[in-house]
Amino acid sequence: MSRTVLICDDAIFMRTMVGDILQQAGFDIVGEAETGVQAVEKYKQLKPDLVTMDIVMPDMGGIDAVREITKGDPTARILMCSAMGQQALVVEAIQAGAKDFVVKPFQPSRVLEAVQRVLAA
C-alpha cells in the first residue's frame, strides 16, 4: 500500500509541484490544505503518513499548524517547505515538532531524500 500524503500550501502552483514529485515517487496524495486551520482539520480526518507544510499561510501559519497537529499526535511526520531566508522560522517549526525541511525552489531528489528521512525516523 502506498504511503499517504497531505499537502499544505496556499499556492496552487506549489501544491501541484510537490504533489507531482511525490506522486511520481509512488505516494498517494490524499488531501490538500490551503490554510493552517484546514491543515489541522484534514490531518485529524485523514491521518496521513506524511504532511508537507508551507510556513507562511493565511488563517494560521504553518508553524502554529505544526504545533496543533503534534499536540494531538506527537508522532506526526511533518516536512516543512521553506524559502531561503526563513531560517529562524524553520528552526521554530522544528522546535515545534516538524521532522525535517526542504528549501524552495524544490529539487525532486532533495524533496524525496527529506521524505525518506522523515519516514525513516
Next chain:
Amino acid sequence: MDLSRYAELFRTEAREHLAAIDEALLQLAERDATPTRDTVDALFRAMHTIKGMAGAMGYAPVEQLAHASESLLAAARDRVDHGLGASLGTAFSTLCQDAADALAGHVDDAVDGRAPRAPEAALLRRLVAHTAAWEAPRAVEATGESHVESRVESRVESRAGSHDEADAPPFGERVDELATRPLPSFAETAEFSIADVASAVRGTGSFDTDAVSHTRVVAVTFDPDAPLKAVRAQLVLTRLEALGRVQSTEPPVQSLTDRFEGELVVVVDSTEADDALEAAVRGAGDVRSVRVRSRRERQGNRESLRSVRIDLHRLDALLDLVGELVISRDRLLQVAEQSGDRQVQAAALDASRLVSALQDEILQTRLVPVGHVFDRFPRLVRDVARDLDKMITFAMEGRDIALDRSMLDAIGDPIVHLLRNAIDHGIETADEREAVGKPRAGRLVLRALRDRGSIVIAVEDDGRGIDRARVLARAQSEGRVPAEVRTLDDEALITLLAQPGFSTAATVTAVSGRGVGIDVVASRVRALGGSMEVTTEPGRGTMFALRLPVTLAIVRALLVQVGDQTYAVPAAAITEAVELDDVWAASETRTTDTVTIRDESLPLVRLCGHFGQVAGDDAGTQVIVVDVGGRRVACAVDALLGQQDIVVKPFDAVRGAAALFSGATILGDGRPALIVDVGALA
C-alpha cells in the same frame, strides 16, 4: 527499598559530574575569562544532578552542600544573563572549586558509610552570602558592590549568630531559607533532571546500568552546499535531545544563524551507544561526516581539527612495515658490527635510532582507549543478568587506558567470557545472597589499569568464589593433579583452570559452561603475549586479571632450532639457557623426563618430539628454562640462534594445533617461523 546497591553508581556519577565541574573551572582559570552562560549552565547542571541524586539516596550533607552551590550558580547565571558576569570575579571560581572539593569528600563519606558530618559551616556561609549578594537588586549593585556585599555579609552573620563555627546554630536552620527559596527560571531543568534520577534510582528491573550515561562529544560536518545549514544543525540538536541531554554546543545555539559555517560540535550526555548517536545525527540530513567520542578523549576543539581519519588497514600495513624495518635494522647492526668499519657502524646506529623512534611513534598512533570495547558491556551484562535472573550492579573503571588497536579487538571476546562466567557462576541469585547477608545485587567490576609496563584488565565479582575443593577433586579425578595434593593456591588454581578441556561447571547453561571455559580465555591471552591471574576467596568473590603488553605487534624472542625448523620463543618467558650435557654432568642420574637445575627438578619437554619432528643427530642438546605463571619447565632444543625482535602475525592454526603455537612471524631472511605458546608447555 534498599538503596545501598545504588551507592557505587551514585559515587561514579557524582565523580563524573565533579570532574566536569573541575574541567569547567580549569578552563575558566586558563582563559582567565569571565564566566559565560554555557560555563555557568554546565556547572549548574552538574551541581543540580548531584543534588538530585544525593536527595534520592538520602545523603543529606551532600544534598545540602550541592543545593547551596546550585543556588549560588543560579544567582551567577542570572548575573551573567544581565551582562554582569565580570562582576563575579575570582570569588566565583574559588567558591565553586571549594564547594566541589568539599562535595567530593562528603560523597565518599556517604558512600563508604562513614557517619555523616555537617557540611563545613564556613563554606556554607560563603555560599549563602555570595548567593544573596548576587541576587541583590542589580540597581543597587551598580552603585557599589562592596556596599551590598558587606551588608549581606553582616545579615548572614547576624543570622548565624556568631563567627565562631562551634557556636553556630545547626546547619539546617541557616540553609532552610535557601532551601525554600524558589528557583523559578530553572523549573524545567529541575523537572527532567529529577525525573532522570528518580527513574535511575527506582530501577525498573533487576539491573540498573541503563541509568549510566556517558558524556560524548559529537562533531558534525554538513555538506558545504546544503541550504540552511543552521536548521540542519537544529535538527541534529533536536534528534540528540531525544536520546540524551545536550550539555553545550559549539557554536552556541544562539549563534546558529545564516553565518553558521557547517561544523557543529555537541556535548551530550546519553545512555545510548555511539552508533545510535551517529545514526541519529545522520538522519538529520545533509550530514557529510559525524564523529562521536567519549568526553575524556577530547582535547579541546583545536585538537579535533588537527586530527585526520586513517583507514585501519593502512595503519596495520604501516605497523607491518615498521616491524620488518625493525628486523632489518637488527641485521644491519649485525653486519655493520662485523664489517669493523666505524663509519658504517655510526651510520647504522643512526638509522637504528630513527627506526626505533618511528616504531614508537607508530605504536603510539595505534593506541585506542579500552572504552571503545568496554562501551558495549553494560548492555551485555544487563542482558545476561536478565537471562539468568541475577541482580547485578555493573561498574567500569579505567575506560581511558589505551591499548593497541589489534589487541583491543582480540580481548573483547575473552572479557565477554569472563563477564558471563562471573554472572553465571560467580554471582549468586538475589535470594542466595540475602541468605548469607550480602546485598541482593551482586557487584561486578570491569577495570583497566596500567601496571608497570603492562595493562591489566580485571573482572571482579563479589560472588561465591571458586570452590577450590571441587576444582581439586575434579582435577584429581581426571588425573591432572597427584592425589596427595591437599590444597590449591591461586597459581595452581589458574594453571588448572587454564588447561584445555577443564571445566567445573556443574550444569551446562546457555551462557557458559559448555566445557569451553577459562582455558579458551587463557590461550587467547597467551597468544597476545599476556598472562592470566586469579584471586578468589570463598563467599567473598573472584577476580580474574588479564595482564597484557601495551602493544602486541613486536616482541623480543629467542630463536631456536628444532629439527630443520626455526621457532621463536618469547624472551619474556625464558629464565635461563643451559647445555644439557652440563646438566647431566652435574647430576648423578640421567633421566629423560626431568632435569635437575640448581637443585630443582624440572619437567623436561623435548620440543622435537613435542612438535612431532624426527630427531636429528644433535637433537635436544640445549635446554631453555621457561617460566609459565610461576611453574618452570625445561625445553630441549637443538640450537640457540640468538635473540631478535619479531613481528607477531595473526596465526590461523588448524584445530588442535593451536595449543602449541601462539602465532607466526617472518624472519629477516624471509622464512616463516612459528611462535611457541609457552603457556601450553606447562
